[in-house]
Amino acid sequence: MNRDTRHAFPIISALVVAIAPHTPGLPAWIIVWCVFMWGYMLVQLKTGWPLPGPLLRHILAAAGITGLMLTFRVRIDADAFVGLMAVMAAIKPFEMATHRHRMITVLLTYFIIITSLFRSESLWIVLYLFFSVFVTTAALIHINRPEGHYRPSIFLAGRILAQAIPLMVLLFLVFPRLQHGLFSMETPGAGKSGFTEKLGFGSISRMTLDQSLAFRAAFDGGLPPPDALYWRGIVFERFDGTQWLPADNPADIASVQETLPGLVPHTITLEPHRSRRLFALDRPVAAPSGADLTAGHTLVSRQRVTRKKTYQAVSRIRTAADTEKKPDTLSSEPVFTQSDNNPKARILARSLGKGTADTQEKIQQILAYFTENNFTYTLTPPRLGAHPMDEFLFETRQGYCEHYAGALAFLLNVLEVRARVVGGYLGGELNPYGNYLSIRQSFAHAWVEAYTPDRGWIRIDPTLAVAPNRLEQNPDGSFSYSAGARDALSVFKKMGFMLEAVNLAWEAWFIGYSLSEQKALLQRLGFGTSRGTGTVFFLLLTLSVMVVVVFFWMFLHRSTVKKRDPVAAGYALFCKRLARIGLTRSPDQGPMDFLLTVQAKRPDLGSETAAITDMYIRIRFSRTCPVSLTKQFIARVKQFKPARQAGQ
Amino acid sequence: MVLTRKQILIRPTRHGLLFLAILGAMMAGSINYNNNAGFILVFLLGGMALISLFYSLMNLTGMDILFVSARPVFAGQTTAFTIQVQAKNQERVAVHFALPGQTGLWATICKNETKTLEIPAETTKRGVFTPGPLTLFSVFPFGFFRLRTRVFLHMTCLVYPVPVKGPAGSGRGNSGTGGSADTRHAGPDDFQGLSMYQPGHDVGRIAWKAVSRGQGIFIKDFIARADHFTMLDFDAFASRDTEYRLSRLCSMVLAADNRNRSFGLKLPHTLIVPGRGQAHKKKCLRALALFSRKEAV
Numbered sequence: 037m038n039r040d041t042r043h044a045f046p047i048i049s050a051l052v053v054a055i056a057p058h059t060p061g062l063p064a065w066i067i068v069w070c071v072f073m074w075g076y077m078l079v080q081l082k083t084g085w086p087l088p089g090p091l092l093r094h095i096l097a098a099a100g101i102t103g104l105m106l107t108f109r110v111r112i113d114a115d116a117f118v119g120l121m122a123v124m125a126a127i128k129p130f131e132m133a134t135h136r137h138r139m140i141t142v143l144l145t146y147f148i149i150i151t152s153l154f155r156s157e158s159l160w161i162v163l164y165l166f167f168s169v170f171v172t173t174a175a176l177i178h179i180n181r182p183e184g185h186y187r188p189s190i191f192l193a194g195r196i197l198a199q200a201i202p203l204m205v206l207l208f209l210v211f212p213r214l215q216h217g218l219f220s221m222e223t224p225g226a227g228k229s230g231f232t233e234k235l236g237f238g239s240i241s242r243m244t245l246d247q248s249l250a251f252r253a254a255f256d257g258g259l260p261p262p263d264a265l266y267w268r269g270i271v272f273e274r275f276d277g278t279q280w281l282p283a284d285n286p287a288d289i290a291s292v293q294e295t296l297p298g299l300v301p302h303t304i305t306l307e308p309h310r311s312r313r314l315f316a317l318d319r320p321v322a323a324p325s326g327a328d329l330t331a332g333h334t335l336v337s338r339q340r341v342t343r344k345k346t347y348q349a350v351s352r353i354r355t356a357a358d359t360e361k362k363p364d365t366l367s368s369e370p371v372f373t374q375s376d377n378n379p380k381a382r383i384l385a386r387s388l389g390k391g392t393a394d395t396q397e398k399i400q401q402i403l404a405y406f407t408e409n410n411f412t413y414t415l416t417p418p419r420l421g422a423h424p425m426d427e428f429l430f431e432t433r434q435g436y437c438e439h440y441a442g443a444l445a446f447l448l449n450v451l452e453v454r455a456r457v458v459g460g461y462l463g464g465e466l467n468p469y470g471n472y473l474s475i476r477q478s479f480a481h482a483w484v485e486a487y488t489p490d491r492g493w494i495r496i497d498p499t500l501a502v503a504p505n506r507l508e509q510n511p512d513g514s515f516s517y518s519a520g521a522r523d524a525l526s527v528f529k530k531m532g533f534m535l536e537a538v539n540l541a542w543e544a545w546f547i548g549y550s551l552s553e554q555k556a557l558l559q560r561l562g563f564g565t566s567r568g569t570g571t572v573f574f575l576l577l578t579l580s581v582m583v584v585v586v587f588f589w590m591f592l593h594r595s596t597v598k599k600r601d602p603v604a605a606g607y608a609l610f611c612k613r614l615a616r617i618g619l620t621r622s623p624d625q626g627p628m629d630f631l632l633t634v635q636a637k638r639p640d641l642g643s644e645t646a647a648i649t650d651m652y653i654r655i656r657f658s659r660t661c662p663v664s665l666t667k668q669f670i671a672r673v674k675q676f677k678p679a680r681q682a683g684q
Numbered sequence: 685m686v687l688t689r690k691q692i693l694i695r696p697t698r699h700g701l702l703f704l705a706i707l708g709a710m711m712a713g714s715i716n717y718n719n720n721a722g723f724i725l726v727f728l729l730g731g732m733a734l735i736s737l738f739y740s741l742m743n744l745t746g747m748d749i750l751f752v753s754a755r756p757v758f759a760g761q762t763t764a765f766t767i768q769v770q771a772k773n774q775e776r777v778a779v780h781f782a783l784p785g786q787t788g789l790w791a792t793i794c795k796n797e798t799k800t801l802e803i804p805a806e807t808t809k810r811g812v813f814t815p816g817p818l819t820l821f822s823v824f825p826f827g828f829f830r831l832r833t834r835v836f837l838h839m840t841c842l843v844y845p846v847p848v849k850g851p852a853g854s855g856r857g858n859s860g861t862g863g864s865a866d867t868r869h870a871g872p873d874d875f876q877g878l879s880m881y882q883p884g885h886d887v888g889r890i891a892w893k894a895v896s897r898g899q900g901i902f903i904k905d906f907i908a909r910a911d912h913f914t915m916l917d918f919d920a921f922a923s924r925d926t927e928y929r930l931s932r933l934c935s936m937v938l939a940a941d942n943r944n945r946s947f948g949l950k951l952p953h954t955l956i957v958p959g960r961g962q963a964h965k966k967k968c969l970r971a972l973a974l975f976s977r978k979e980a981v
Contacts, residue, residue, distance in 0.1 A: 139699045143706055150710050153721040162721050180827040182778050182790055200731030207727040546720055
């Protein structure tokens with residue numbers, strides 16, 4: 037391999053490793069593009085095929101950018117940015133003739149590495165980060181080594197990486213964190229799907245295929261029963277004829293019911309979803325810090341959830357037999373402003389509610405109507421038109437949870453029973469190793485709450501009337517935790533659960549490590565309790581310890597190299613003493629020249645300076661100089677104290 | 685001379701500054717998004733850059749450099765200062781050796797190895813050429829820091845005047861006369877016979893025919909007559925320009941030596957008696973190089 041091509045393999049490896057975590061998010065053509073370009077480059081090393089010249093390289097770059105514009109249109113987001121970097125990284129190896137190009141390629145690779153961290157901060161991504169940095173650094177060292185094999189560069193990269201880790205850990209722990217970011221910008225690439233903000237017919241069934249994680253929930257005590265796994269997120273109170281709209285009036289009701297029995301504290305690790313909704317077990321009674329509890333007993337974060345968020349929630353699980361001492365008060369006015377939509381459904385409601393004044397009885401009537409009239413539960417309900425309630429109740433009769441919940445709430449409201457739709461998730465997949473539940477987007481669910489004067493808001497899940505096994509089985513076919521024991525799981529499933537549990541433990545600590553955790557750590561170490569100053573003090577302390585260590589290290593290292601030359605020091609002292617009386621040696625003067633100058637200006641010092649200079653020259657240049665002369669020379673220089681004026 | 689840390693100057697390279705800028709951008713992003721993995725990467729890269737600085741320092745310190753010699757050249761030619769570099773306890777990677785204002789060379793020296801390097805330097809004028817301190821720099825391992833050190837080795841090189849050809853005869857002021865047959869030197873003028881070869885004899889005088897006949901190695905003996913010598917005289921030129929005269933004399937010395945003639949050199953305050961051979965030629969060239977120069981080698 038000649039000088040230029042020996043760099044190609046390390047650089048291409050670094051680029052491949054850096055781009056690899058992005059592949060799930062990249063369009064297929066960019067992956068093909070990268071594989072083709074890098075493949076050609078590597079094949080070219082063996083075969084010596086021609087490399088594209090400057091013109092072809094520009095054409096390739098233009099083609100890549102055109103492709104990006106066709107793929108991403110005018111959208112300039114994280115995906116487009118990563119796409120651009122991948123396209124450029126693919127053709128970058130073609131122009132590596134100069135050291136500058138190679139260096140810039142490697143620096144670009146470091147930048148690609150950090151972009152992958154904004155997608156995920158899981159344990160695997162962080163471990164992969166070290167691997168990426170290792171490969172890239174090996175390439176960096178290799179391109180700075182004009183000859184030799186790749187192997188020593190790899191070893192050196194590994195050594196430097198390993199030695200940097202203690203420094204990294206220390207800085208990570210003590211570097212002051214901000215409560216909020218510098219600029220209020222959204223994390224690129226994180227949080228695609230979230231729970232719907234408007235509940236129409238079909239808005240939840242659309243989520244059934246989304247297997248991505250919504251959040252995880254860990255319980256301090258035992259797990260709640262499966263029929264209590266309703267995860268409350270959003271309350272819909274207004275119906276505009278086709279869809280339900282939220283009506284959340286933030287109100288401070290966090291002080292109630294703290295002492296009641298049945299409180300379930302749990303920890304939620306929520307995936308970013310770009311909205312302010314927080315989910316908790318039905319119904320949360322206290323808001324975590326940085327969030328509010330609304331009148332509808334939902335949690336709303338004060339900031340949008342743009343990164344993974346871990347919070348503590350406290351909920352009170354109510355069973356059917358449970359009655360509250362103090363029923364909820366109604367906070368808002370009834371919701372139906374328009375009364376001309378869905379006329380047939382309104383007539384049906386009135387016929388079902390005829391002859392009864394009891395809320396419970398009205399509910400039972402409607403649920404009975406669902407079970408007795410061939411209503412079916414399906415993940416793929418047909419589309420509905422302008423009067424969706426009418427069409428669903430009388431024509432299609434196929435629906436997912438939002439159809440049944442929406443219809444029940446609608447019918448109850450027509451019968452002047454206050455009812456609302458609650459959106460959230462139902463169920464959870466137990467990880468037997470981590471004792472936590474994973475809730476996926478496909479577990480999205482909607483149910484109804486009706487207001488009864490004696491019991492307040494009660495939960496009714498009309499979906500169970502048509503699909504009774506929904507409680508045990510998740511929509512994707514997996515079973516809720518009570519159904520599967522640890523031993524019954526396959527090896528792969530077990531391993532998957534285990535790795536997931538390790539990762540969650542990591543994420544709970546690592547991603548959650550922020551200002552408050554840092555303060556807690558510093559307090560445990562005994563540094564200041566007043567806000568801010570403790571952290572700053574600790575950072576300064578750390579930095580000074582680091583500086584001391586560095587100097588100590590340099591001192592140790594220096595002593596092994598060479599002690600300072602005592603003869604040079606002696607001569608320097610001699611010159612310094614002469615400089616004090618105005619006889620400065622200019623840098624171009626040798627000892628002999630300087631002696632002549634001194635003798636010309638101060639003949640009285642002539643003999644002494646001549647003796648010292650002579651000794652100096654003998655020590656330096658004579659082969660037969662005795663070792664003892666050095667001592668004599670230094671002693672004589674020390675005694676040499678020229679007077680300022682001649683003749684004194 | 686052993687390099688110590690004190691003499692080393694550390695500067696970031698352009699790529700180092702670019703790296704710093706990228707690190708700053710990464711840091712800003714990590715702070716903004718409170719991205720702990722981002723912090724990990726920034727601190728890791730920063731820490732590695734810092735540690736690489738120590739590797740850079742170790743790459744230079746402890747190296748022992750010794751000036752060996754420099755080949756005399758004619759002015760305008762490129763000479764080479766031969767230095768000996770001992771790597772000592774560790775490998776020295778990609779160190780650039782250069783003299784001020786000269787193009788240098790890169791060298792990598794293995795652990796415990798001693799390498800002889802020839803540092804090129806262009807000369808401009810005759811005399812004693814002192815190239816100034818030897819400058820070493822290295823950006824190894826990351827290319828982010830440029831470590832430079834200057835080594836004062838007191839290197840010198842003799843530079844002869846540029847040989848300039850001119851009209852023949854202009855310098856032949858005093859053609860040799862007189863001299864008797866007694867002043868005989870070994871020379872190529874008259875064939876005298878063969879004598880046994882001894883190490884040190886001129887290879888050009890080996891009697892190859894005798895060698896090919898398997899009779900052993902003999903050299904041909906000649907007798908030169910000292911009365912055929914040329915005196916090259918500084919004052920014999922029409923031009924008043926000292927450098928021109930020296931250049932012409934230089935050319936004539938080379939020509940005379942080439943033809944193996946006996947010649948002498950007469951400069952103001954200096955007289956070199958006629959002679960011939962390598963040592964004589966060098967003596968003459970040296971006198972020309974140092975003419976009216978204060979420095980002595």
